[in-house]
Amino acid sequence: MSEMPAAARPTRRRVITEEINDEAPRASAYVCEAASCMSAQAHDITLRLGERAAEAGLTDVMIKRVGCLGLCAAGPLVEIAETGQLFGHVKPDEVEGIVKALKKVKPTDTRQPQGPFFEKQLRVATENMGRIDPEDLDDYIERGGYEALKRVLSEMTSTTVRDEITRSGLRGRGGAGFPTGLKWTTVAKAQGTQKYVICNADEGDPGAFMDRSVLESDPFRILEGMAIAAFAVHATEGYIYCRAEYPLAVARLRTAIRLAQRAGYLGAGIAETSFNFDVQIRLGAGAFVCGEETALIASVEGRRGTPRPRPPYPAVQGLWDCPTLINNVETLASVPTILRKGPEWYAGIGVGKSKGTKVFALAGRIVNTGLVEVPMGMTLREIVYDIGGGIVDGRPFKAVQTGGPSGGCIPAEFLDMSVSYESLIELGSFMGSGGLIVMDDTSCMVDVAKYFQDFCRDESCGKCVPCRVGTTQLYMLLDLITRGEATMEDLAQLERLAGIIQRTALCGLGQGAPNPIFSTLRYFRDEYLAHIVDRVCPAGVCTITPAEVMA
């Protein structure tokens, strides 16, 4: 086997400079190695770029693996960090253009605007995304990592930490928007010597991949956020409950935990103080309901992931019946930045009771599919058209689905509504974890409602009767409608049943399951009627049973 050129050592950052000199690089190419670009052979590009740069005799450039650059639609992506120049759809054997661009970079160059997709964003939880090597602790520290934890441990008490989080107005980013400061205080004040912190990384909403990107791009941030939370609530043990469907995220988390333990940011006596905290990973195994906190706890305990009625809430009686703080990935990812920049800074962003920023995953029939973080209060139009680049093929916008299977569909007439927890609920939808799925006139809204109902019945744990039986019956009724075999009585039955399930189901999955039906009925009732009365599917999606077969 021939000697590999030094430049081709793939997984080290500063592929070239590290070998040749310690000076800051003149030019750097950031290659996105998050899951989406990885599946488009991004890693080959890192290797090839290193080889080509070495062949071209460039000794003052850096080729760095980074996390998600955001614009997944154009992957694989490479960015020249000094100029902001972005290369999309890069093929491994077409990296010459990037090498040329690297040659041209001058020390006086400044980052040029990269267009509205990037310029309209405000990055807090994702501030390091696409900037650091996710497997390099030094890189994280260089960009301010662990400053917050050190300040917390040296200057603050658990009370002042909780106070700052409360004042920042941060709310749970997993869906319901429960005030984070209040949750932390409840856990801190709960009776019990042993307490736990759990990071909920069981991102199950179809069409949502924010948490995955954060974990893949900036895993240390989660560990820092968890350590701060643990300090604030007096916990010493933490778990990250992550989907097994995210192997890259799990691998990077494992690496990050190992590095953080070695550097003294996890384990006994963190940052040379008396504070102890360690983290373990628990893998999910393909059950959507485990995103519900009591089900998640059951799963961490090695049991079937079935929810139980609350109260008692996990904050009082959670893992092994001990007080347990459960926060979502994005919530914990916001914590270090808030403590670094101050609660007032964070509370200054956003609108009304929805403070700060929110990460959204743009998907569906939208040009710029990818990951964005915007201030709360931005309008849907800005997100879909300015940032998202509008609808694929210039087709008409029909609806945007938010909140996953417990959410709803928002029609075009509300495009100018500003997005916040409150406004979405008012429109019959839900923030959820932040998936935004854009639909055009090729989607049938009854079919979409049926799709979500199919999801819910499939993911129902089977514990309580309304969810186990009721979701299937809602599905049967919707199926009848999409086949053009339903009557107006069936529609009335659908609405009645949906209302009862919403009130009687045990957990959020069952209580939220009727939401897609409610919201599509609210805004697209005419489509239901078209299927029932006229027996046609306006979008041409559903297969209507011919009249002669029915007779």
Place this chain on the structure above:
Amino acid sequence: MPIPYTKPPAPSDDKRWKIVQTRMRRGGDRPAALIEALHAAQEAFGYLDSEALNFVGDTLGVPHSRVYGVATFYSFFTLKPQGEHTCVVCTGTACYINGAKDILAGLDRALHVKPKETTANGKLSVLTARCLGACSLAPAVIVDGNVKGKVNVGELVAQLEAM
């Protein structure tokens, strides 16, 4: 005083049991390590047969009926051997509105295999997943661990047939 209890020996001298035993020991050989142990056994053997389930249950002190309850609850665990190759079709929302249904129909038409089934020759298992998080590549599939985005049904079938 609790009755002394000895852990069972590995069912055979297959080296892979060692991996499973190590993972269970790391979890304290307690019932809480059940899901971790099932992950380890499935990684090692490809699927969970009753021998593996019994062994895991007996080591961790979990009743057999509960082990079976947990193994069948989570869709990630499979109790049947899989085909030589696997194709996981994402049925998340983004993939759904971009044609995941057509992919499944295409596979059924060309290769006569439905989700959760294996072709008659044992070559290919087709599975579905509730969102792989690769929504920007919709519709997406995973063929033997490699994500393929923006899938064209014809090309996918050709690729799978060639394997």
Place this chain on the structure above:
Amino acid sequence: MSTVFTFRIDGKDVAGSEGQTVMEVAEENGIDIPALCHLEGIHDRGACRLCMVEIAGSPKLAAACMTKITEGMDVTAHSELLLEYRRTVTEMMFVERNHVCAVCVANNHCELQDTAEELGLTHFDLPRISPKVDIDASHRLFAIDHNRCILCLRCVRVCDEIEGAHTWDIMHRGLETRVQTDMGIPWGESTTCTSCGKCVQVCPTGALFEKGRAVARGSKTRRPFLPWMKVVAEERGL
């Protein structure tokens, strides 16, 4: 001495000790709240959703069997709305599997049948699911007909908590959920079953029954052994 709370159920003033559930105090005061998964002597799980009650000041309904009483709480256990919910939930239990009272061993000794009558459920509007489910008659003394199982899991809990055998558990999820023995093997082949028959006794329907009983002959003599076991356990400090 535990603290005594006074509060109201359906406008009636009642009292109970701290730690008691709404269901327990209602029972003591002769207020009947329908329930099928609840059984005195084993842990509650709040799953059948028949005992849902309204608590003034809370936007959500609460399962009476799992809601601890508090001082001054105002519980509504019976209203037109709750009746409609309970009727529909009972209806769901009937249409989920294939209940045919006429040929059931528990005909006229069935808690599901009783509940339907109490709630005035005279017919089903919801679509029937009609799944194909099995009957397991491999056990020497008993049999299980999954057509009649409503997944209250009394059998699972009594087997675990009282008999200590943990022969029963559940498998799969959602609509596919079934109770099962050991590794999902036929009951008769179970190595853990002690044939104590407690599961059969506590089954609210005709799903678990003694072999050799004719239609409507499956009356279950409900010996009060569960509360008694609980008392013994408490005395021993378990």
Place this chain on the structure above:
Amino acid sequence: MSKPRVATVWLDGCSGCHMSLIDMDERILDIFERADLVYSPLVDFKDYPEDVDVCLVEGAVSSEEDLHKIKMVRERTKTLVSFGDCAVTSNVPGMRNPIGVAPLLDRAYRENVTLNPQIPSEIVPKLLPASTPVHRVVKVDVFLPGCPPSADLIYTMLDDLLAGRVPDVAGSRFGR
């Protein structure tokens, strides 16, 4: 004023509900003092007449003949009563639903028959894919479950209907 016109119909059921009707004993005289029986399997009328006031329907809708008949009955009847469990829930006839028509006929006419096994095609009405309760097919006004409903319940209900009251079916239950 002429007396109310009462009918009874027998679809897919065992006739047990009709037996229970007769079990009213002498009270049946009281009922038919106040009403005319215009159609019933218990008496010899060939056709279901027009303008029936009350009709008790026993049995589930299992065959094309049942379907045809119940639609005609519904058109000609003011108050339709689902009479007994088969009509209300499809009960025993419905036990075949999870099995499916083809395997059902195979078992009945092929597998268990030694002499000239064949599935009848002309002399019996075609089975519907599923045996359904009456209210799945036509609108039903009153439900009286029970297998069979007791004679007392039947009397109370008829008494109420003939007196123009909303019938009280409290005490009725599935099974017995």
